[in-house]
Structure formats: structure tokens, C-alpha cells
Amino acid sequence: LDRLSVNYHGNLSISSERVVVLNDALLQKYQTILSYSADIAIQTFPDLAVEIALDVLSSSHLEGLAFLLKPLSRNHAKAYRTAFDAAFHQKYNIPDGIKIHPHPPTEERLELFGELGLRPVMVTHPAWTVIHGSGAYLPINEYARSILLASPPVADIPGLAHIRNAFSMILPALPAQNITVRQYEKQAPTVVWDKKDNIFAFALPKPCEDHPDDQCLCWVGPSLQEAAKDYKAAQINPSKLFRAYLSCMGGDASMKSINRSSTAMDVGESTKEPPAFIGPYEMLL
Numbered sequence: 153l154d155r156l157s158v159n160y161h162g163n164l165s166i167s168s169e170r171v172v173v174l175n176d177a178l179l180q181k182y183q184t185i186l187s188y189s190a191d192i193a194i195q196t197f198p199d200l201a202v203e204i205a206l207d208v209l210s211s212s213h214l215e216g217l218a219f220l221l222k223p224l225s226r227n228h229a230k231a232y233r234t235a236f237d238a239a240f241h242q243k244y245n246i247p248d249g250i251k252i253h254p255h256p257p258t259e260e261r262l263e264l265f266g267e268l269g270l271r272p273v274m275v276t277h278p279a280w281t282v283i284h285g286s287g288a289y290l291p292i293n294e295y296a297r298s299i300l301l302a303s304p305p306v307a308d309i310p311g312l313a314h315i316r317n318a319f320s321m322i323l324p325a326l327p328a329q330n331i332t333v334r335q336y337e338k339q340a341p342t343v344v345w346d347k348k349d350n351i352f353a354f355a356l357p358k359p360c361e362d363h364p365d366d367q368c369l370c371w372v373g374p375s376l377q378e379a380a381k382d383y384k385a386a387q388i389n390p391s392k393l394f395r396a397y398l399s400c401m402g403g404d405a406s407m408k409s410i411n412r413s414s415t416a417m418d419v420g421e422s423t424k425e426p427p428a429f430i431g432p433y434e435m436l437l
């Protein structure tokens with residue numbers, strides 16, 4: 153029994169040795185119906201829904217409600233969210249007006265909560281399975297992605313043309329207007345590829361450590377790499393990616409190397425003097 157005084161076991165069977173049976177078909181049927189009833193109750197009775205949410209949050213034993221409740225769909229995400237939001241405020245005595253966002257114990261991006269104006273609340277893994285399974289809350293990184301995608305585009309920014317140029321080589325079918333920089337300044341994510349609309353949304357570049365006073369293009373390379381990582385429709389070949397980067401930055405992307413030893417041979421192997429020709433590779437040193 154938890155707060156609601158619900159018997160999560162029902163009438164347990166007793167074996168011939170007078171041992172309680174905890175895994176028979178009858179118990180499973182009882183728990184399935186209990187889960188279904190709680191799911192319907194959350195959709196139907198807002199006050200009871202808060203009590204059920206509190207029971208989910210305080211379940212500590214394997215037969216508790218957090219382990220039994222399996223939301224049937226994400227169609228009632230709003231009802232679940234309303235119930236859990238009220239339960240969080242009540243359980244942790246958090247004043248109204250503070251936006252709460254739960255996370256499982258394994259969450260690593262805790263700094264994102266504050267950046268997004270959310271109060272993090274840790275819940276157990278079984279409780280998180282219910283909360284996430286109902287669609288009430290997203291994992292924080294997915295939530296941040298949705299915020300980046302919903303942020304308005306900025307008109308133009310140094311480097312955007314370079315990125316569009318690089319993508320015209322990597323994914324020729326992707327229209328340039330599908331690649332935008334958004335008014336989003338959080339630490340993560342830096343770019344999101346939206347599968348539904350086939351668009352890339354880049355966050356505003358972070359200030360450059362090496363050129364704090366200039367609007368430099370240092371963000372272009374790392375952002376292209378992040379974008380390629382996020383693009384799930386196909387794997388982007390790294391060679392292609394780096395060629396496109398080099399080309400969009402005005403470099404020679406023909407990828408023909410200058411062979412030092414053959415150059416030395418050309419000018420005569422016996423001479424000790426360095427070769428007269430200085431190729432692009434040497435110029436970089």
C-alpha cells in the first residue's frame with residue numbers, strides 16, 4: 153500500500169507449501185488492470201491524478217505504482233504533465249511560477265536546466281519511465297533541441313554563407329534556405345537537424361576564445377562537423393565534409409599533394425640545397 157491505499161497485489165495465490173505466489177497469471181492480470189485504471193484516472197479526475205503522480209514519485213518497492221503504471225499512449229501527455237507538475241510543487245514545496253523539469257538519476261546535462269530557466273527535479277528510473285512514457289516531459293537535451301528549432305532565425309551572420317556553400321557540395325538537394333542560424337544562445341545543442349522538415353538550425357556561435365573582438369569564422373568548421381553528426385538520413389563521408397569545408401573557406405580542395413622527395417629528385421638528387429619550389433603544404437609550416 154502507498155499513499156492511495158491501493159492494494160497493488162490484489163488477492164495473492166498461495167502455493168501448496170503456503171508460500172505467496174508473486175508471479176502468476178492472476179497477479180499479472182490484476183496489475184495490468186490496475187495500470188489501465190490509473191491511466192484512465194489520470195485522464196479523467198485531475199485531483200486523483202495528482203495523488204497518483206505523488207504515489208509514482210514515492211514508489212520505492214518493486215510492486216509500487218511507478219513499476220506498474222504503463223501509460224498506454226502519449227495522447228494524454230497534457231493530463232500527465234498537469235498532474236506531475238502539481239505533484240512536484242507539492243512534494244518539494246516549490247512556489248508557483250517556478251518551471252520544474254524532471255530528470256532521471258543518470259542525467260548529465262544538469263547545467264542546461266538553469267540555462268533554459270527550469271528547476272531540475274531528480275526522479276527514480278521507474279518514475280522517469282512513466283513520466284517520459286506518457287509524453288509529459290522530454291529528456292532535457294531533446295527539450296533543448298525543440299527550443300532551438302522553435303527559435304526565430306537571425307537575418308544573416310558571418311559564416312552562414314560559408315556553411316550553405318559547404319552544404320551545397322555535401323547535400324546538393326538541400327535548399328539553402330533550409331539552413332539557418334537561430335536566436336538561441338544556450339550551451340547546447342549547437343545545431344539540430346529536423347528530420348520532419350529536413351532543415352538545419354544552428355545556434356548563434358559562441359564567442360571565439362582566440363578572436364574575442366572579431367566576428368571570425370572559427371565556428372564554421374566545428375559547426376559543420378556537428379551538423380554532419382546530427383544528420384541521420386545518411387552518413388556524411390568525412391573526406392567529403394572536409395573537402396567542402398576547405399572549399400567553402402576559399403581553399404584548394406583538389407586534394408593533390410605535392411610530394412617533397414619527388415620535387416627534390418626533379419632538381420637533382422646530388423644537390424644539398426632545398427628545392428626551389430615552395431608548394432602550398434610548405435607555405436603552411
Ligand SMILES: [Zn+2]
Nearest residue numbers: 360363368370
Ligand atoms: Zn575565432
